Amino acid sequence: MARDSRTAGKRLGEQHDSLHNLIYQEIRSAIADGRLKPGERLVEERLAEEYGVSRNPIREAIRALHADGLVDVSSRRGAHVAGLAPDTVREIIEIRALLESHNARLAARNRNAVLLKNAEAILTRGRTALTSGRRRGLRELNEQFHRALAEAGRNQLLSDMLESLRTRSALLFSPDDPARQEVSWQEHAGILQAIVDGDEELAAKRAMAHVLGAGEAHLQSTGAAATAAGARDSAGELPQKKQERR
Amino acid sequence: MARDSRTAGKRLGEQHDSLHNLIYQEIRSAIADGRLKPGERLVEERLAEEYGVSRNPIREAIRALHADGLVDVSSRRGAHVAGLAPDTVREIIEIRALLESHNARLAARNRNAVLLKNAEAILTRGRTALTSGRRRGLRELNEQFHRALAEAGRNQLLSDMLESLRTRSALLFSPDDPARQEVSWQEHAGILQAIVDGDEELAAKRAMAHVLGAGEAHLQSTGAAATAAGARDSAGELPQKKQERR
DNA sequence: CCGCTGCACATTGTAGACAGTGAGCGAGCT
DNA sequence: AGCTCGCTCACTGTCTACAATGTGCAGCGG
Numbered sequence: 139m140a141r142d143s144r145t146a147g148k149r150l151g152e153q154h155d156s157l158h159n160l161i162y163q164e165i166r167s168a169i170a171d172g173r174l175k176p177g178e179r180l181v182e183e184r185l186a187e188e189y190g191v192s193r194n195p196i197r198e199a200i201r202a203l204h205a206d207g208l209v210d211v212s213s214r215r216g217a218h219v220a221g222l223a224p225d226t227v228r229e230i231i232e233i234r235a236l237l238e239s240h241n242a243r244l245a246a247r248n249r250n251a252v253l254l255k256n257a258e259a260i261l262t263r264g265r266t267a268l269t270s271g272r273r274r275g276l277r278e279l280n281e282q283f284h285r286a287l288a289e290a291g292r293n294q295l296l297s298d299m300l301e302s303l304r305t306r307s308a309l310l311f312s313p314d315d316p317a318r319q320e321v322s323w324q325e326h327a328g329i330l331q332a333i334v335d336g337d338e339e340l341a342a343k344r345a346m347a348h349v350l351g352a353g354e355a356h357l358q359s360t361g362a363a364a365t366a367a368g369a370r371d372s373a374g375e376l377p378q379k380k381q382e383r384r
Numbered sequence: 385m386a387r388d389s390r391t392a393g394k395r396l397g398e399q400h401d402s403l404h405n406l407i408y409q410e411i412r413s414a415i416a417d418g419r420l421k422p423g424e425r426l427v428e429e430r431l432a433e434e435y436g437v438s439r440n441p442i443r444e445a446i447r448a449l450h451a452d453g454l455v456d457v458s459s460r461r462g463a464h465v466a467g468l469a470p471d472t473v474r475e476i477i478e479i480r481a482l483l484e485s486h487n488a489r490l491a492a493r494n495r496n497a498v499l500l501k502n503a504e505a506i507l508t509r510g511r512t513a514l515t516s517g518r519r520r521g522l523r524e525l526n527e528q529f530h531r532a533l534a535e536a537g538r539n540q541l542l543s544d545m546l547e548s549l550r551t552r553s554a555l556l557f558s559p560d561d562p563a564r565q566e567v568s569w570q571e572h573a574g575i576l577q578a579i580v581d582g583d584e585e586l587a588a589k590r591a592m593a594h595v596l597g598a599g600e601a602h603l604q605s606t607g608a609a610a611t612a613a614g615a616r617d618s619a620g621e622l623p624q625k626k627q628e629r630r
Numbered sequence: 631c632c633g634c635t636g637c638a639c640a641t642t643g644t645a646g647a648c649a650g651t652g653a654g655c656g657a658g659c660t
Numbered sequence: 661a662g663c664t665c666g667c668t669c670a671c672t673g674t675c676t677a678c679a680a681t682g683t684g685c686a687g688c689g690g
Binding site (some may be wrong): 155194198201204205213226229230234240285295296 | 402440442444447450459460472475476478479483486540542545
């Protein structure tokens with residue numbers, strides 16, 4: 139399969155971090171970078187050899203990825219990179235919209251000065267990055283902004299759930315459309331403004347619109363309407379019958 | 385996240401019971417039954433011996449429990465049964481209220497005949513069990529009813545998230561107050577009625593009230609003692625310095 | 631030519647060791 | 661005494677080996 143062993147810049151640094159954590163990160167970014175595509179099988183022994191470790195850390199990493207919803211694991215049949223069926227994407231968007239909305243409401247209710255300052259700082263950085271054309275960091279800044287908002291909501295559970303949803307979508311969605319980015323950061327500003335003003339309703343409304351808008355954009359760019367309700371439970375779990383036996 | 389209760393619901397054939405799955409179930413019910421108390425340490429080797437297996441299945445089970453939020457795992461310091469700090473309980477209630485509410489709205493929007501019939505059947509069983517004094521099955525019936533509602537919402541992700549939240553609370557909350565049960569099942573009826581009537585707003589409102597009400601009841605019963613015993617915000621997450629060295 | 635049956639193997643599940651680390655406990659110092 | 665510094669050891673993290681099982685393929689019968 140020659141997965142370009144070079145791409146996996148496996149520098150097992152000094153890190154006292156447990157091995158399986160590093161593996162987890164590695165595979166995770168491999169999925170994010172598209173080096174591992176949805177449906178692709180994750181063979182423990184192969185990965186073990188690739189990273190120069192035994193199968194145990196690999197197994198743990200895979201379990202962690204499974205907990206994050208990034209891989210599907212079926213008993214005795216191995217693990218596959220999870221895919222997102224259009225229906226699932228819609229569900230994620232819907233729930234994320236609901237939760238982001240609620241979180242924005244909470245943030246507007248609390249109005250914690252320092253946390254909002256932090257969000258504003260990130261917002262500024264995002265907007266300058268946008269105008270100066272440096273788009274490479276935008277994805278990360280977007281992540282940071284939403285994380286800052288989540289913190290401002292001061293509900294740990296909600297924050298965690300949002301993080302999880304963002305992870306699932308961010309890793310599996312297609313890269314962002316530049317045009318959309320403009321709108322996106324304007325909306326960010328609008329949300330934050332409403333929060334700072336303490337206008338709960340407006341903040342909630344804008345947050346929801348933001349998520350739904352971004353979701354629409356993604357649905358457009360990716361599969362389009364090519365899959366109304368047909369795929370149903372396929373959920374990207376097609377094992378991709380590659381057959382690489384020798 | 386909702387273990388592997390794949391969409392199919394748990395008809396016959398509970399999967400090929402891999403050992404670690406059995407262990408998972410075992411420990412899980414041990415927590416539910418109170419045989420394992422919050423803060424208690426889970427020593428892999430001890431459990432391995434207790435169940436007559438090696439440590440690997442134990443580790444996997446612990447990971448799964450961790451994914452469900454039932455145990456806390458800190459690197460190199462072992463796993464402990466998770467506790468619920470009062471703040472966390474409030475967060476769970478709040479988010480669950482939000483999600484149950486939304487789910488009820490969706491159910492009212494869809495009005496899937498067969499799924500609602502199912503919910504009604506469970507409702508009936510619950511009410512008869514209540515009046516006939518057989519309270520031992522009520523907890524399970526309550527679980528089933530909410531699961532049925534979740535299905536009726538027809539949003540898999542939402543259903544899974546609710547399942548997870550219910551799991552976390554059900555296992556760690558104190559047993560239910562009989563008086564509350566009466567009210568609870570009346571509210572169940574009210575919610576379902578609104579859904580059947582297709583009144584989205586009412587259904588959402590009632591679902592939220594139901595969760596908040598139940599939550600309040602729990603906070604009352606546990607909160608008082610909890611405030612005295614472990615007023616700290618860390619509540620159950622202190623590793624419980626027992627020191628059982630020999 | 632095509633479907634069925636049984637075999638062989640690729641992979642996962644489990645077991646049993648070894649290695650590394652953090653936490654108490656006591657010796658030595660001040 | 662109080663404190664620091666090692667020592668010791670119960671653990672977890674990892675590795676290697678073995679067992680169990682699903683899958684594809686060859687070979688056979690139709």
